[in-house]
Amino acid sequence: MPEKMKKNYFINLIGIILVFLVMMGIFDTGILGAKTNYIMGIAIIAMMTVIIVCSLNLLTGYMGEFSLGHAGFMSVGAYSSAAVTMAMINAGITLPTVLYFIIAIIVGGIFSAFVGFIVGIPALRLRGDYLAIVTVAFAEIVRVAFTNFQITGGGKTLSGIPKVSDYHYIYIVMVICVALMYMYVRSRFGRAVIAIREDYIAAAASGINVTYYKVMTFVLSAFFAGVAGAIYSHYLTAIIPTFFNFMKSSEFLTMVILGGSGSLTGSIIGAAVLAALPEALRDFQIYRMLMYSVVLVIIMIFKPSGIFGTWEFSLPRVLNRVFGKNQKKGGAAHE
């Protein structure tokens, strides 16, 4: 039904543009007064978190493997992109901000994807607990490396990164990233990856090249984590290796699990809410991780698939339901 698909794409596009306009309405007109910049900062961090959490969900939710080292991929993206843009500025190349931004995210993504490839190949022989430990080890190696390299500040804060991240661009990049990931998991490749999650022996027996799909998903996931890292470093303009530690990785994993492994909607909402929450609850900062961990245990006991399970939000479906005229019974065909 290409006609219907076209219509759905169009509806989604309208929805995305509407959200964008709402954001512009809030931030550009400055109706929040003095708090505009503060709220905008929260929104930017939330959007960056959405990208990295969705990328982690590719691995955890769709491939059924853990990465407890996603902060490591993020730091690769953050540092490599910062190194390139700073070198460009030092060389006296002046470009419009948007080009810097595009170069930063592409460089961050590619470097991170490359590292993901290097980690992904050996990790193929491993599954489950062992793979999780290998990703922890990898993230620690990256952290130690960045503490030692001169180009990354040698353990001190790397500052002076050009501030080119702007919420307009970040929003567009986030939409593109999430759309790509969504298309990936709904494609032929994504179905193969889900088959591997369900039973990798049966998948291999049905002619799926398990190795190939695993590495590809790993690389893709690392790519998007790198993009998020590039956004992060070009928004904060100063980064330190210890930020990307084991705690950060487990925080991302928490967001994936709470939102629902296997649901990008869950990841988006989980990431946006949990990234914005600490700001709203500044006074309870110390209790935040305590609360996360309790909620995590409760979710694992009562609803292991997370809040949204594998449910996905669909704007066309909602519109159909709201303005549902002569609609067939049961919208489950879309699921």
Next chain:
Amino acid sequence: MSLFIQSIINGLNQGAVYALVALGYTMVYGIIRMINFAHSDFIMVGSYTLFYTIPLMVGAGMPAWLSVVVAVAVCVAVGVTVEAVAYKPVRNAGSMSALITALAMSLFLENLALVLFGANPKSVPEIFSLPTLKVLGIILPVKYLVTLSIGLFMMLALHIFVKKTTLGKAMRAVPEDKEASTLVGIHVNKIITTTFAIGSGLAAVAALMYCSTYPRCTTDMGTMLGIKAFIAAVLGGIGSIPGAMLGGILVGLLEILIKVYLAPGWYEAITYSILIVVLLVRPAGILGKNVGEKV
């Protein structure tokens, strides 16, 4: 030469701590196939217990190291509670749920400690007031010898316990076949609880050894120690008690030697690379048995 011997001594001391922590990992992993991330935080719990009880012990006129008894009791209580409250309900839900629950419990303990004890590091009073020997320019604190002998003694005792006693045999039977063990009258839940109790008790002893060398406790002190001890357990062969000891000593020695001779800034990275290489070349570890996968 004296530098080399000094490094070996320091490495053995470090390795004994890793080995004792690795024993806790290996026992729990051996029985329920789960990485107990919270194990590293049991060490933190033990250290804080030591910090608070040593002054009391000294005040009561008893030797400081006796507070390890209190630490063991607290750690066992925490370990058994964690198992009963969080791990038992998810035991049959698959490895993914178990891993996340373990991670969540680790976060919980760390942040609970942060709330209770604050973020400032606490410095533990001296535990062993023993002299330091100087032989041919080598500094040999006697407490290192004590640490090492405690480690060896613990390992031997545990090894004999698991090999010879009825309870130990039951502990080895459960991971082989849960249903069959139930059939022959082994109370599986009780065995798992016992394993957790022993593992957590070992963590308290490890805390004593750790604090006698590095008398500082922070809420996240367990994280890196735990990961390295897990590496040690994997290196030696997970599920194997002599393997954990061997792996711990190897990791400790390697770390100190690399720190002294090769690259001081990189020693952690090298430890982690060892883990990756071992997992690739011989996933079962040095002393572990290779188990094929059933289709």
